Amino acid sequence: MQCSWKSMVLLALASIAIQYTAIRTFSTKPLSLLCSVGLAPTSQAVNCSLKDLTRLGQETLEGSDRGCDEVLSHTPSPPSFSLPSYNANKRTHILILATTRSGSSFVGQLFNQHPEVFYLFEPLYHVQLALLPRLAQSRNLAERRVMLGAARDLLRSLYHCHLSSLESYIRPRPANHSTDKLFRRGASRSLCTPPVCETPLGREEQSLVLADEGECVRRCGPLNVSLAIDACRAKRHAAIKTVRIPQISDLRALIEDPRLNLKVIQLVRDPRGILASRIETFRDTYRLWRLWRATGRRPHNLDLGQINTVCEDFLRSVSTGLARPAWLRGRYMLLRYEDLARFPLQKARELYSFLGLVLDHSVEDWIINNTRGSSDLTSRQKFTTVRDSAANAENWRVKLSFDMVVYTQTACQPLLELLGYKTVFHPRELRNLSHSLVEDRTFLPFL
């Protein structure tokens, strides 16, 4: 992309103006300007994210929704290691920085299941839909800036429980602070349990609602945003999962904000695993890759950009994180999905320890229930977190052709080395699952 400095300055100014207007005032003018780019809900980007994110089922928990008083009066015991400034009463804000098909739903559950955490699943979906409907993977700098500026402002508001900021992005615009259009509302326990979900539900019905996102939406009716705000305030901590922030440096302004106390968990996964999973999930976008797999010949118009973007964003973020800049001290932890899949309980403990939070038994129970392979998976549970996580992390090795693996690892070589993923040189090596492709590495947060 060629840009003269003049156009860059103009774009930067425009981006600042748009962010400002879009967020601070709810004037519809600049929004409608952007929205004229097309709000069609059938755009590929939307389809992509919907497919990716649909049908996250979750195993039921016994109704463990405790009253706010109980939650607030509960004093946690000290964590195994802590920051110098650790304060048990300080509200901690958690961001799971991920990309699609990297296991972020799974990591999200580690917080969603915690009774003291208010969890939101991908609220930035609405920002993208409102501002840049067709530009999910936009590599245009100016467009990315607009999106990111708005995303940062919204994240800050959401952590402070100003959920009404989200309303201005939801289409159709919620009336009377009530909406049935919140993306993946059912993925958030807090939004499916009392007091937000007011329908008088018995214990059994409550389990059903928590087991099935659709059930939550059907039974709980439109989301009352005012009640959601109350629920958010009643929880001690807040966690947000997103696949819509490309790099850790995009979050610097938030991380440096001392009032926010933001801690970022960057989730990474072997790009070969991400590719295999996306090919299964985003069937239209990754059509040519499927063609390659089926025919054994690489289509000449294959878009390598899709996987390159993942590797570039990971590489930049991880390099930044591992360089230990002062602004990330105590605020950044790198997590390989493969490690979580192999040692879920241990990794969950490390995560909570880094965050300075107490790992609740309900999280441990959820992990135990959801990481042992279950033989009676119904097809509806195919895309859920309920599966043998360890086997799942590795199954790209039988799903991609050797050529595709070589192609991908060539494109992503520096990243593979940095993260400790081994390159394969022979199909026999690829398919021999007793030969691990994940080097033992420890990525401890620096405190």
Ligand SMILES: *[C@@H]1O[C@H](CO)[C@@H](O)[C@H](O)[C@H]1NC(C)=O
């Ligand atoms: C997804 O795309 C298909 C065509 O590719 C279209 O028929 C369908 O309505 C879209 N779904 C959504 C939710 O956008």
Ligand SMILES: *[C@@H]1O[C@H](CO)[C@@H](O)[C@H](O)[C@H]1NC(C)=O
């Ligand atoms: C919003 O609330 C007002 C007053 O309670 C009511 O008159 C109006 O019909 C409501 N609007 C919608 C769209 O429900």
Ligand SMILES: *[C@@H]1O[C@H](CO)[C@@H](O)[C@H](O)[C@H]1NC(C)=O
């Ligand atoms: C949302 O809940 C509040 C508090 O209970 C209530 O006053 C308000 O009427 C509710 N809004 C709607 C649209 O039901």
Ligand SMILES: *[C@@H]1O[C@H](CO)[C@@H](O)[C@H](O)[C@H]1NC(C)=O
């Ligand atoms: C774990 O599974 C058992 C048996 O299916 C169930 O009773 C329990 O509620 C589950 N716990 C969690 C936290 O999912």
Ligand SMILES: *[C@@H]1O[C@H](CO)[C@@H](O)[C@H](O)[C@H]1NC(C)=O
């Ligand atoms: C598979 O890998 C293991 C461990 O590296 C090795 O001992 C074994 O010989 C390999 N099997 C084959 C068939 O290559």
